[in-house]
Amino acid sequence: MNDLFQSLFQLFESSPVLVAAYDGFDRLRYANRAFRSAYFIEPEEMPFWPDLMRRNHYAERGTVIRAEDFEEWLISTQSRRGKVGFRAFETDLVDGRWLWMTETVQEDGWMLCIATDVTDLKASTREVRQDRDLAIKASYTDELTGVANRRFVTARIEDMLQGQVTDESPLPGCLCVFDVDHFKIINDQYGHHNGDLVLKDFAKCIHRLVRRTDCFGRVGGEEFVLTLPATSIEQARLIVERMLVGVRKSRPLKDRPDFKYTFSVGIAAAQVGDTAISLFSRADRALYRAKLAGRDQIHIDDASSDRPSQIG
Template sequence: MDNDISRLFELFETTPVLVAAYDEFDRLRYANKAFRTAFFIEPDATPFWPDLMRRNFNAKRGTVIHAADFEEWLISTQSRRGKTGFRAFETDLVDGRWLWMTEMVQKDGWMLCVASDVTALKAKSRTVRQDRDLAIKASYTDELTGIANRRFVTARIEDMLQPRGDAEPLLGCLCVLDIDRFKSINDQFGHQIGDLVLRDFAKRVHSLVRRTDCFGRIGGEEFVLTLPSTPVAQARLIVERMLVSVRKARPLPEHPDFQYTFSAGLACAQSGDTALSLYARADRALYMAKLGGRDRIHADDSSDDRSANAG
């Protein structure tokens, strides 16, 4: 077995195909020579993917990123990165090369990236495919906040509810988040300030979302968070951290005393749930959180029962 592993490692190190593995926190855990060369990574370095992309963007090397604001591009990209079991796409490098890249994600969040150089393909064909990829990205992205939109996050809810061959009993949780008294923010400060608050909220919550989760805006001031394979107690802790982060927000420099909060409804997925029925229970829990005084989490009663039984 040791000889086989050594041979496999040698093959990876000598192939022109780019190979890398990231853990559930998006830290690089392995990259072969071709991958490290393409993205300017030192042999022993294990950077987080966002830090790697930021460093290369600032140095004008690595992946071509067509964005005036790198941080906005990063949020938009991370809202979809690693959220599906497999995806394939084409990307270009500053040095002129084009790569066909695949990402395969395990349930625990580890990701295998494999890329091949497709520079030899006709440029006209590449442009058509890139335009297609950009159109697909736009169809899954909320235009205002840059995170996932209703279409993408609904698909992730349906993925979470799919029957599993390993008969895993815990499907996960769904959380519906709603900014408190958002209408009064618009009425007092105007819709432009309201949009700024929405973007601030999306950025703050997104920074606390795990690789295996998906956070998206479904309309207005309402957002959804999927938490696959997560018990209610753990989901509560995750959302509580988000509540704390938003309480500290002061997004309006011209109004330093302005602050805002959000409420959250939590429901644990059960066998036989559909995306609609699970959302309805989480939305009902959100209503109870609002009635309870806002700026809090309320879990659907059946979710609490299920969590207690599981424990």
């Protein structure tokens, strides 16, 4: 077996095809010579994907990023990266090469990336393909915050529920519904521009704590949704507790350094027979109870746990 692994390793190292593997936390765990060369990675390095993209962008190398604000681009891209089992797309490098990239994702979040140089293929239609890819991206992205929109996150809820087969099978995960507390008052008192800044700040705060296998998106107004595949209700509670703490510390308005805000959240664990609508409804009811209880807290759907569900 060791001989087989060694042979495979040598084949990957000598191949002109770019090959890389990322773990569920989006940390690079393997990259062959071609991939390391294209993205300026030292042989023993294992950077996280966002850190790799950030350093290459500011060094003006690696992937071409057509965005005025890199951090906004990063949030938008991470909102879709690794959320589906397979996707393929075209990307270009600063050195002029064009790559056809595929991403294959396992249930545990590990992702295999394979890229082939297609610089000389169908260059005349490249602009059309790029415009198509940008249009697809826009159709899945919330314009204000850059995170996934209702359409994309709903599809990820349905994907999560597909793992639900029998009573003996592990339940596929949890759904969280968020609501920024007293958002109408924020808009009325500080203006719609500052209200937009609060929503953008909230999306950034939450997004920092979202795993790559999860999907976070805005479904309308001040309401957001987070899917947590293969996650127990207690794990979901711990994840969201960290988010509560992070948002409480945030001060999003530069001209009003004392301004702070909070959010409420309802969590529901997927049950056998759930649909995207029924799961969302239970999480939304839990959110309503969190708001009735005083806001700035989590409430667990009663059907998801027999334990006391309210926490501060």
